[in-house]
Amino acid sequence: QVQLVESGGGLVQPGGSLRLSCRPSARTSTTNTMAWFRQTPGKEREFVAAIRWSSDSPYYGDSARGRFTIARDNAKNTVYLQMNSLKPEDTAIYYCAAGAAPYTVTSINDYINWGQGTQVTVSS
Numbered sequence: 001q002v003q004l005v006e007s008g009g010g011l012v013q014p015g016g017s018l019r020l021s022c023r024p025s026a027r028t029s030t031t032n033t034m035a036w037f038r039q040t041p042g043k044e045r046e047f048v049a050a051i052r053w054s055s056d057s058p059y060y061g062d063s064a065r066g067r068f069t070i071a072r073d074n075a076k077n078t079v080y081l082q083m084n085s086l087k088p089e090d091t092a093i094y095y096c097a098a099g100a101a102p103y104t105v106t107s108i109n110d111y112i113n114w115g116q117g118t119q120v121t122v123s124s
Contacts, residue, residue: 001112001113002031002113004022004023006022006095007020007118009120010120011121011122012122013123013124014087014122014123015086017083018083019083022079023078031113032099032100033050033098033099033102034052034070034072034096034097035047035049035096035098035099035101036070036081036096037095038094038120039095045095045108047106048061048064048081049061049068049070049081050105053074058070059105059106067083068083069082069084083120088123092120093119093120094120097114098113100112
């Protein structure tokens with residue numbers, strides 16, 4: 001199974017920025033699509049953004065569109081989630097995910113590899 005190593009979470013004030021990173025331990029057909037989800041206690045895991053290694057076209061959930069940017073660095077084998085204009089409601093555990101996801105990218109069922117999660121807290 002591919003391991004996903006996440007980093008970059010932390011505490012930030014409202015309006016601030018954070019950048020999350022995710023690096024898979026291997027590149028296989030099960031890591032063709034990389035994504036970020038987030039989850040708060042008592043709620044379902046929510047799709048944030050996704051991107052494929054072979055395409056420059058990103059996908060965004062409603063909560064991320066306009067404020068977050070997903071990008072990949074093929075040379076570094078790393079995917080980033082740049083989060084700007086953060087709000088208290090962005091507070092969550094953010095999970096990196098990887099899967100083949102050849103058709104849809106927004107469901108947790110599209111992904112078979114998951115990171116351990118990184119906490120993002122937006123608070124003054």
